[in-house]
Amino acid sequence: MTENVVMAKIFLIINLKTLIVGLLSVLSTYLCMRYGVVADFPLTLIATAIVFPVVFSINGAYKRREQALTKYSDLKAFGKALYFATRDWLDHSPESSRTEMKRLLEGLFTEIKHLFSNNIEQVRQNEEAVYRRFSALSKFIQSDLRGNGLASGEVSRCNQYLSKMFVSFEDAKHIYQYRTPRTLKTFSDIFISLLPILYGPYFAFQALEYSPSVTYVMPALFSLVLVSLSNIQDHLENPFDGVGEDDIAINVQEFVRRLYD
Known part of the structure; x- marks a missing residue:
């Protein structure tokens, strides 16, 4: 497998949306640290509002792909x-x-x-x-x-x-x-775009325990994981379009x- 093919596969799940949401979450964390806005938010909200609906959608889209096959x-x-x-x-x-x-x-x-x-x-x-x-x-x-x-x-x-x-x-x-249900997809998209940004106070709170060199790793990783899951679900939506690896x-x-x- 050539390097170009590997990079093409990576950029299927890491795209411009990943970069934008990641930068905004990092900026939100920076502003919260600068102005002392910190809070220990529960992570269950992310699991409930994002991870569960996205994983449900991915599972549904994969079953549809198997039926189409x-x-x-x-x-x-x-x-x-x-x-x-x-x-x-x-x-x-x-x-x-x-x-x-x-x-x-x-x-x-x-x-x-x-x-x-x-x-x-x-x-x-x-x-x-x-x-x-x-x-x-x-x-x-x-x-x-x-x-x-x-x-x-x-x-x-x-x-x-x-x-x-x-x-x-x-x-x-x-x-x-x-x-797969469009309302559920819209719901997930909204929270995937907003929660990494709104969780700036949480990332700022957690950063108190980190060294300055890794302060912004957490918001960047959260954004990367959540948006990548959304992109995977998007590629599975139409199993015939020839865009995703699993089409x-x-x-x-x-x-x-x-x-x-």
């Missing part, structure tokens, strides 16, 4: 099943049919990737493109597979695979659309390449 694997599995049906269920499978099925699946997964990696405001427009691809697959099953002699029962099975792809796509789309990568070309003839 399951739905994406279902999409791939049923897509491959359709391709194998085209390849193996016909007595004499034309190469043109296999090529067309690959093209249709590639187009479908390309549009799905485009939908999930773009702004949620464009979901309706992008969703229409996905369903046009689904419609093309449905027509292919009826016209090409049935037209080449696939038995009606096996055509019905292919349509079942397609319907299960519909369900998996809709489930993944709802995970993309509906995030789901939709590799269309790799999927198509693994559709062996």
Whole structure:
């Protein structure tokens, strides 16, 4: 792993917000020490107002990511099943049919990737493109597979695979659309920004026991930990956006390449 990759990962959770909140908390501590404003605030307030809601949100976002991963694997599995049906269920499978099925699946997964990696405001427009691809697959099953002699029962099975792809796509789309509770996220953001600053009197009180060289380590560390937790939760919110390290990568070309003839 190169140094640039390591630094890029670090800056995913330590960003401008971390710097601003850290500087403001250090400034607050400095002013409180300068003017003798000290207080022994309870740390349970930080645990209640920040740590618990953020950890709850991270846990919820991670579960949504795991659900999205399951739905994406279902999409791939049923897509491959359709391709194998085209390849193996016909007595004499034309190469043109296999090529067309690959093209249709590639187009479908390309549009799905485009939908999930773009702004949620464009979901309706992008969703229409996905369903046009689904419609093309449905027509292919009826016209090409049935037209080449696939038995009606096996055509019905292919349509079942397609319907299960519909369900998996809709489930993944709802995970993309509906995030963890927004009011809880807003609540956490407010207190993450304010509490390290409002706790200046506490840091000033604690600094009485420290040497001058480490006076501002505590407020800086508090800000770093709290804002970093918030950034981790932000990156987990949309598991398809390709920003965080834990996002789901939709590799269309790799999927198509693994559709062996």
